[in-house]
Amino acid sequence: MHTPRFTTRTAGPDDLAIVLELSLEAFVDEAVLAWAMPDPADREAHMRKSFSASLAAAIGIGAVLLAFDRDGTAVAVSIWVPRDGAGQEAGAEEEAGADEWTDDPVQRRLAIVEAATEARVPDQAHLHLSAMATRPQSRGLGAGTVLLDAGLDHARSRGLPLYLEASDDDNRRLYARRGFRDLGDGIVLPEQGPVLQPMWREHDGVR
Numbered sequence: 477m478h479t480p481r482f483t484t485r486t487a488g489p490d491d492l493a494i495v496l497e498l499s500l501e502a503f504v505d506e507a508v509l510a511w512a513m514p515d516p517a518d519r520e521a522h523m524r525k526s527f528s529a530s531l532a533a534a535i536g537i538g539a540v541l542l543a544f545d546r547d548g549t550a551v552a553v554s555i556w557v558p559r560d561g562a563g564q565e566a567g568a569e570e571e572a573g574a575d576e577w578t579d580d581p582v583q584r585r586l587a588i589v590e591a592a593t594e595a596r597v598p599d600q601a602h603l604h605l606s607a608m609a610t611r612p613q614s615r616g617l618g619a620g621t622v623l624l625d626a627g628l629d630h631a632r633s634r635g636l637p638l639y640l641e642a643s644d645d646d647n648r649r650l651y652a653r654r655g656f657r658d659l660g661d662g663i664v665l666p667e668q669g670p671v672l673q674p675m676w677r678e679h680d681g682v683r
Contacts, residue, residue, distance in 0.1 A: 502609035554608035
């Protein structure tokens with residue numbers, strides 16, 4: 477009997493510590509976070525501070541999907557946030573504004589990202605793939621694809637289209653293979669920041 481290389485499930489409240497530690501490892505070299513937190517020596521501390529509350533909130537609304545290898549080790553994480561089309565995440569609370577972070581360069585850049593991406597969120601109900609990453613040692617083995625397909629199945633069961641912002645060309649190609657298409661021009665972050673490409677996938681009932 478064939479055993480899949482990876483399995484997926486929705487993270488629950490008891491998984492917060494696992495999700496946090498996995499995210500700290502998987503997202504440490506992600507393009508946007510590396511731009512917002514340019515000092516590698518301080519990046520983990522900044523990420524821990526920034527991630528803790530937001531991951532707990534995402535887990536609370538059932539938005540976090542995990543991929544596990546055959547040994548039961550969590551190797552990849554994705555966050556699928558339902559959006560109501562009114563400019564706010566369904567079930568999410570308001571966050572601090574950018575003006576509260578003007579003295580902190582890291583939080584200022586994170587606020588810039590938040591404002592720039594929120595301005596491009598489509599105004600119809602959809603599922604937003606807000607983040608997905610794999611542990612460095614597990615990349616290239618298919619965990620991300622398994623998570624993506626699980627998210628597509630979830631969106632299909634709810635009859636929702638999907639939206640995301642691709643932060644590099646490899647991810648953009650992966651999403652294109654699963655039916656995502658560019659949605660307008662890229663989001664160019666200032667101060668030599670990366671370009672995020674908004675992408676959209678209609679709900680069509682097929683993978």
